[in-house]
Amino acid sequence: MKKTIAIICSKARLGLMGALLVAVAASAATGWMKDIKGSGDRPKATLNINDKPLERDGRMSVSFAPVIQEISPSVVTISTTTEVKTRNGWDNNGWEQFFGRNFPGFRFPEMPESESRSGLGSGVVVSPEGYILTNNHVIEGSDEIKVILSPDNEEHIAEVVGVDPKSDVAVLKIDADGLQPIELGDSDQILVGDIVLALGNPFGVGQTVTMGMVSAKGRAHMGLDYEDFIQTDAAINPGNSGGALVDAQGRLVGINTAILSRSGGNLGIGFAIPINLARSVMESLIDHGQVVRGFLGVNIQDVNPTMARYFDLDSNAGAVIADVVADSPAEASGLKAGDVVVKFDGKTVKDSRHLKLLVGQSVPEKDYSVEVVRGGKIKELEVALGTLDSDTPKWASRSSKYSNQEWPNDMRLSELNPELRREYDIPGRVDGLLVTGVKQGSEAWNAGIRPGAVIEEVNRVTVESFKDLGKVDFAGDEVLVRVWMEGNYVYRVLKDGSMG
Numbered sequence: 001m002k003k004t005i006a007i008i009c010s011k012a013r014l015g016l017m018g019a020l021l022v023a024v025a026a027s028a029a030t031g032w033m034k035d036i037k038g039s040g041d042r043p044k045a046t047l048n049i050n051d052k053p054l055e056r057d058g059r060m061s062v063s064f065a066p067v068i069q070e071i072s073p074s075v076v077t078i079s080t081t082t083e084v085k086t087r088n089g090w091d092n093n094g095w096e097q098f099f100g101r102n103f104p105g106f107r108f109p110e111m112p113e114s115e116s117r118s119g120l121g122s123g124v125v126v127s128p129e130g131y132i133l134t135n136n137h138v139i140e141g142s143d144e145i146k147v148i149l150s151p152d153n154e155e156h157i158a159e160v161v162g163v164d165p166k167s168d169v170a171v172l173k174i175d176a177d178g179l180q181p182i183e184l185g186d187s188d189q190i191l192v193g194d195i196v197l198a199l200g201n202p203f204g205v206g207q208t209v210t211m212g213m214v215s216a217k218g219r220a221h222m223g224l225d226y227e228d229f230i231q232t233d234a235a236i237n238p239g240n241s242g243g244a245l246v247d248a249q250g251r252l253v254g255i256n257t258a259i260l261s262r263s264g265g266n267l268g269i270g271f272a273i274p275i276n277l278a279r280s281v282m283e284s285l286i287d288h289g290q291v292v293r294g295f296l297g298v299n300i301q302d303v304n305p306t307m308a309r310y311f312d313l314d315s316n317a318g319a320v321i322a323d324v325v326a327d328s329p330a331e332a333s334g335l336k337a338g339d340v341v342v343k344f345d346g347k348t349v350k351d352s353r354h355l356k357l358l359v360g361q362s363v364p365e366k367d368y369s370v371e372v373v374r375g376g377k378i379k380e381l382e383v384a385l386g387t388l389d390s391d392t393p394k395w396a397s398r399s400s401k402y403s404n405q406e407w408p409n410d411m412r413l414s415e416l417n418p419e420l421r422r423e424y425d426i427p428g429r430v431d432g433l434l435v436t437g438v439k440q441g442s443e444a445w446n447a448g449i450r451p452g453a454v455i456e457e458v459n460r461v462t463v464e465s466f467k468d469l470g471k472v473d474f475a476g477d478e479v480l481v482r483v484w485m486e487g488n489y490v491y492r493v494l495k496d497g498s499m500g
Contacts, residue, residue, distance in 0.1 A: 045127040051186035067250040074182035075199040080119040080142035122200035122243030132172040134242030162285030166225035169281040185251030187274035198234040200243025210235035229271040236270035245272040294362035294385035297328020300352040306493045310480040312376030318342040319352040323489030333383035343371035412437035424452040432456035457482035
């Protein structure tokens, strides 16, 4: 049976159930509900931040009751109502369709034209102004959102400050007195093995606390554009979405989001959005009415062990720049294809996903240091980031789909000419050897390469004709190529050096 990633809010007409977490490709949306205000209309959130490291002395607490008593009023239940249009009575009633609406001697019942569907999730009060963090999928498409405070079940109609489908973060606001905001921690400082507590309202049974530990950090591949999940074995179930993941001191370190499950229930693998990422999104939504993200202007991919040798790297850490967008901040700073970014703003870059997160959470129009490996030597540059928006070229802001695949040489190559450019729709900026055929069922075919790809470099040597292949050193049974495919430049290590 296949494993599924399940969102852990409850959104069903009858009963409470989990649903599949689907890929989200939309831009950050803030105008899908009528009561969303523009930027500049809201007070800033007054956050209580405690970023001191945990005391890791190895001793286990015998009770977390004092911590739970302090933070439980900060965790709320979120109830949503959505009006769903149904087909009219004529469409719904098969007898009426067969006999006609005015069948003698019988009056067909009127069918409702719409019905209300309810959903259930959780949220966390983070400021005395009434700001509440939750998941976008908890409130998405809702016509009415109620926040139910603990422990007295006081209800408040919530206003949507903004949502960010790219990170699955949403911000609500309520007007209420006596709120008890939770203290925020620093999710960058948590370590695998740290004890964490998950709070929420699973299955609608009421506020519940479970305990576990941080199982892993930096999890991804959940279908979102910006992912850096904390994995935990603390029991998380439907209805927990948007709830709090706190450390042993009761500081908020994550927003519970998804579970890995076959049945929709807890199997000990849950995921939470780190509070540092959620906080960055929240502050942008409050200040600007939308998420403002930095834009570097590079197409990046991970470094695999084989590729590391060709770039003179000591490890697989970093992000390879496969292409630089024309007239972008990256081009202006002097970044080049083939550079391996190892540090951004002083922070060590783990991989392409990590670099994307660091840039996305950075402030546009501000200068940042970028450290790269170029030709085996460290080079430091400075870049003034732009703003990522809907006009930003998509091909320049996403990592390659096949970043860890290897292509063997089961393909035919041709030198580019005007006729082939027109036939395969090759942009003028792209030069190299055109792939005109690929053996079906081969590793190259399965990795996604198709006719129309263009090989531009082989072992760091530019190849615009077969003659240029004579300049390439084909020592060994592998070659590093820079290839244009599906609108992107990527690096690949090809098995079998017989290309030459």
